[in-house]
Amino acid sequence: MPLLELDGVTRRYGALVALDQVAMTVEEGEIRAVIGPNGAGKTTLFNVITGTVRPTAGRIRFAGQPIAGLPSHKVCRLGISRTFQITALFPEMSARENARLAAQARHPRRWQPFGGARIFNEAQMRADAALDQLGLSGIADRPAGLLSHGDQRLLEVAMAMAQQPRVLLLDEPTQGLSVEETEQAVDTLARFLKASRMTVLLVEHDMEVVFRLAHRITVLHRGAVIADGAPDQVKADNRVQDAYLGGFE
């Protein structure tokens, strides 16, 4: 069943066309990678889906419901969680508290003036489970700002998971990681994704990561979709190779 459907999504900034009639369908349980050279519009695509930015035109449907133009906190509550290209955490809070705050956002009774302890406990349970999924239980009590870069990236994923989303948007999860850190992170992610069977939209520059994790790949170039299909298909596609100027192995 298609969970996320985009149709004719366009975003203009004056004369610049950041997204050009983007159409794509993401099935439930699918891991879809979105790739493309710099400036292709990948982050704009994420922003438009999460409601950070309004599309100039086009329709976006999430589980059949139209969501284009909704404010980001509403989109989040509908079940779409994301991580960011540049690490965004609460540096002075511990990893556990970070995840707890994420989980708390989805607690139905969080506006209640009394019974805070109960709300905290319930949120903490979800948070701890998410941390465990991402292999972070060991460093849970350390301030997030002091974690290794790789752990910080994984913490962001854990925070998104603590919100029990239906779709996870990962914006360059291995950004800024060394080769070793990337390998470890990808191992963890692969395990976690397999176990959870999450629907994921993944923006990545690192092709090895993409080929390891993704079921399907969508290629963007100058805001438009130029290829969409299974990894081997996309690899062989001429247009994709041209866009990257020289292709990849």
Place this chain on the structure above:
Amino acid sequence: MPERMPGRIKGATRLLIWTVVALALGLAPLGLPPFAMTLLTEAVILGLFAMSLDLMFGYTRLVSFGHAAAYGFGAYACGWMLLHTGMPLLFAVFAAGLLTGIMAIGVGWMCTLATGVSFSMLTLAFAQLLYAISFKWTSVTGGSDGLAGIPRTIGPFGFAALASKTGFYYLALGCLVGGFLVCLALVRSPFGAVLRGIRENEAKTTALGYNTRLYKIAVVAVAYGLGGLAGALYAPFAGFANTELLFWLLSGQVLIMVIVGGAGTLIGPVLGAAFFMLMEHQLSALTEAWALYFGLIFIAFVLFAPQGIWGLATTRLRHAAPRP
């Protein structure tokens, strides 16, 4: 086992300190001469005022340059009620505080249309607006003379004890302690966790799905409400309310109290207020330029000790119970 002991001891030290402070404050009227009691009462009122700003600034990083608006509004509201209606002291004080909080919902709604410096400027503009109104609306505010001769009406329910100097001190102290407990509960609640999120990374807090604007409006309302309560205490305490209570100088001074005392600790700002009163009292005897020196001290703290007095003090006791 050895790891636990230091925590326990430090915890016990804290309890001891609190007990001593409670006894000192509670028994002060027995030992201190009248003029010292007046100073102490004023320090308690200012302490509540500073603590209210800490909720906004220390916990949510909402910089307000116009917190005097809360104080002045509360003072005028209470003063007017005591002068023109037969309302007893206790009711007037709390009613004025509540009114300030309600007004602040509107203020918060408007000011949170912007963020960052623009937010701060809007708070200042609003305070200036009230300041200008207080001069012009002579029939209600008494213009540049303000409201004078504010009585401490006892009213039909008794509470005669409150009208006396000592009684009023306990009323103010009660408000400070009550306000502190309210703030503490708020700050330790899920609501408080979100405030801290807004402080550390507002964009991320929004991305997590929180409507941060609503939270900011709520904290502004509570902060102004408590600030208004402080102002409402001041009017019958001093017996007057005037335009100085709405002036930006006061807004600046209370911000200084929070930062010098230690932002984000609730207790720090109260200490900052006491420190301020001490400076004002001691230095003004020595030199007319005490406010200027206080401003310089402030700059020094921002540069070299941004965690404030309480922050410096508690770094020593870091291993004690977790912070609120």
Place this chain on the structure above:
Amino acid sequence: MSTLALLLTQFVNALSQSALLFFLGVGLTLIFGLMRIVNFAHGALYMLGAFVGYSLSSWSGNYWLALAGAPVLVGLFGAAFEFSILRRLYRRDAHAFLMVTFGLALVVGEAVRLTWGSDALQVAAPPLLSGVIFLLDEPFPVYRLFLAATGIVVAVAIWQFLERSRLGLLIRATSQNADMASALGVDIKLIRSCVFGIGCGLAALGGVLAAPLVTASNGMAATVIIDAFVIVIIGGMGSFLGSLIGALLIGFVQVFGNYYAPDFALAFMYLVMLAVLVVRPGGLLGKEA
């Protein structure tokens, strides 16, 4: 007074008011454009300019000396402040700047009160600029015409300075990309001190020019910092042209507003600021998204 003459009078008043506001706003926007600092002390420095101008003119009996001297003195003070104190804060978060310039505003405000007292002080305009000239059979204060003319001259001068001069080029380059400029050999520390000093000097210029008109008083700082901020918000933080437009807009709003509905002047300003912040948070020509 005929309607045309009335309109013309108000127009000149508005232009002169805009000129004063422009001096305030352009300094603030220059400082923000380069250093991303909102100089909260700007209003206090404007006030300082007025009072220093008062002292210079009463000591020397010459207003022109005050006009030249006050901006220079205050500008140097500003540069010294940036050099000694603000420089330490570039690595810290934005709030630190706001706090410190706020502290500066308080200190300057108190210093002014202690040095010159709490009363408003009258500064005499020079004989050349006092009096009136007649246009369309109506009297126009020469001083206001002088203000309007000065505003235009200074605006053009700053524009040309930024566009044509070497220092102006360096300032613009550093505003856009400080790291790059530094890599190209520009001494950005020096540029920052210069710009902060120039900004403060411009504020003081506004103050000393305003003094014969409004008298020098303690309350100036708070009102004027809001005005300055409104202008810069409307025009857009960091935009020179924006500060010009903002100053013109607010100048006209203030003068015509004061004429038709004086009691609501301040409320009106507040509403204008709110309206702009709602519709375009970055200002009309702002640098922020």
